[in-house]
Amino acid sequence: MRTKKTIVNPSRKILSTAIACLSEKGYANVSMRDIASESGVALSQLTYYFKNKEGLFTEVIHEMMAQYLQEMEDTMKSAVGAKAKTASLISYFKDLVKEKPKLLRLFIDFTAQSLWVPSFREQVDHLFCRLTEMIEENILKDTEMSANLDGYSSASIARYILGALYGTSIQIMLGSDKTSAFESFQLTDSLFAAREL
Amino acid sequence: MRTKKTIVNPSRKILSTAIACLSEKGYANVSMRDIASESGVALSQLTYYFKNKEGLFTEVIHEMMAQYLQEMEDTMKSAVGAKAKTASLISYFKDLVKEKPKLLRLFIDFTAQSLWVPSFREQVDHLFCRLTEMIEENILKDTEMSANLDGYSSASIARYILGALYGTSIQIMLGSDKTSAFESFQLTDSLFAAREL
DNA sequence: CGTTTGTTCGGTCGTACGTACGACCTATTT
DNA sequence: AAATAGGTCGTACGTACGACCGAACAAACG
Incomplete structure (x- = not known):
């Protein structure tokens, strides 16, 4: 029998509700x-x-990853040149904290869970890898870094940039004032100011 | 009636067991x-x-915070000069990932939980504040940053450094190879190379 | 001594959990 | 018309959970 799509696919409804619940109350709750x-x-x-x-939540992670990667890619593709792409990356993280805290919380929560659940870990690790790859491709490629960054592989630099943005996001997320702390994000721009070739 | 300490305080035993369990299986499990x-x-x-x-776990966080702050302070106090202190900070995070992954996992897990439990959040936020303060005091004070860091408050810079080290730690923790990724940590040194006054 | 106060313990209550099962209903196929 | 398959539902099972209680014990003190 064919899979019907009468009104709305129930599995989609379940999935989106799961995402809503998780991003509002957290995995453990x-x-x-x-x-x-x-x-x-x-x-x-x-x-x-x-x-x-576990099957359901695996699918939720999958969904979350897809959204992250898609949005991030869209954001960076829309800018031209390493410097502009860096700026757009920064503003995406700002946007995440300010406008999409639920998605960010989902990300943070699953990252923590992935420390204990092997199948989650595999997925989240993959997400981090894809994100660093994206940073390498868009920002670090065809770009000469400032002199004191010699000797570092682009993978290391990308990992550091992502880590800094992620770690900063968490701190802002937890802190009481969400406004004054945004300045930290901008440091990525100043530190990794790229000179176009 | 006086609190006895017959052989070993049971509340200590409970607490240390709780820490052991949590750092091995995670809050949710x-x-x-x-x-x-x-x-x-x-x-x-x-x-x-x-x-x-919640009372028990609050105490666990308290314990974890104390250990973190103590170790971090000891590490940095043992070095003289901003540059040496930066190096010692970096090596402390390397040590965390390599030798004390349990403590680090505890930190990461509680950070995620603090997104949902207000009392946890208060504690973890306080921890982050203390850590950034420590970085400000030891590394950024009496130090002139490279020119392109003008206009940033030392609080912002400290938050960024901490975020970068924390975020990088998470990525390494999740990744499969723990060795090649350590290079990223070192970037903190190159980026924030301080010139002593 | 007995009383009081701090401590330990086994047991239980009510609830929530993830999962499994069997009864339907409906639409397609034979 | 009968049979089959996909989908939905209510319910029940076995287990685990956090919280709670009352009885027992231990130590100090009158």
């Missing part, structure tokens, strides 16, 4: 029942579409 | 019963000494 009742679907449907809890 | 049986103490003792789960 969300149950399958929460997601079921919130999405107006029987509990057994969750296991029907996604085997078990 | 540890129950009060786990800690009780692991520490060879009745479950009811946990609530006797620490009100409830």
Whole structure:
């Protein structure tokens, strides 16, 4: 029998509800029942579409990763030149903190969970790799860094930039004042000011 | 009646067991019963000494914070001059990843949890503030940064340095190869190379 | 001595969890 | 019309959870 799409795919509804719940209450505080009742679907449907809890949450990570990578890529592709791309990367993280804190919280929470759940770890590690690759491609390639950065592989530099933006985001996220702290982001620009070739 | 210390304070035993469990299995995967049986103490003792789960874990965070701050301070105080202190800070984070991954995992996990539990958040935020203050005091004070860092407050710079080290640590922690990635840490030294006054 | 106060313990309560199962219903296929 | 397959649902199972209680014990003190 063909897969029908009568009105709206239930598995999509479950998935989006799961994302909403997780980004609002956190991994440790969300149950399958929460997601079921919130999405107006029987509990057994969750296991029907996604085997078990880990299966469902794996799919959530997958979704989250896709959104991250897509948005990040769009952001950087829209700018031309390493310097402009750096600026757009910074503003994307600012936007993340200010306008999309839920997505960011989801990211942070899953990063922590991935320390304990091997299958999550694999996914999140992959996400970090893709992100650093993207930074390498867009910002570090065809660019000569300031002199004191000789000897560092572009992979190391990219990892550092991503780490700095991510780590700074977390601090701002936790802090009480979200405004004055934004200055830190800008440091990426000053530190890695690229000279175009 | 006086608090006795017959052989070893049970609350200490509970606490250290809790730390061990948490740094091995993660917040979401540890129950009060786990800690009780692991520490060879009745479950009811946990609530006797620490009100409830949140009370116990609050104490664990407190312990973790103290260790972090102490070790970090010792590390930096042992070096003289901003440049040497920077190097010692870097090597402390390397040491964390390589030799004390449990403590680091504890830190990361609680950071994520603090996104959802207000009392945790307060504590972890305070930890971050203390750490940035320490970086300001030891590395940024009485030091002239390279020219392109004008206009940034020392608080912003400290936050960025901490964020970079923290964010890089997470990536290395998740990655498969722990060796080649250590190069990234060193970037802190090159980027914030201080000229002594 | 007995009382009081701090400590330890086993046990239980109510609830929540993830998962599994069987009964439907509907639409397609034979 | 009968059979089959996809989808939905309610419910129940077994386990685990945090919290709580009352009984026992221990130590100080009158």
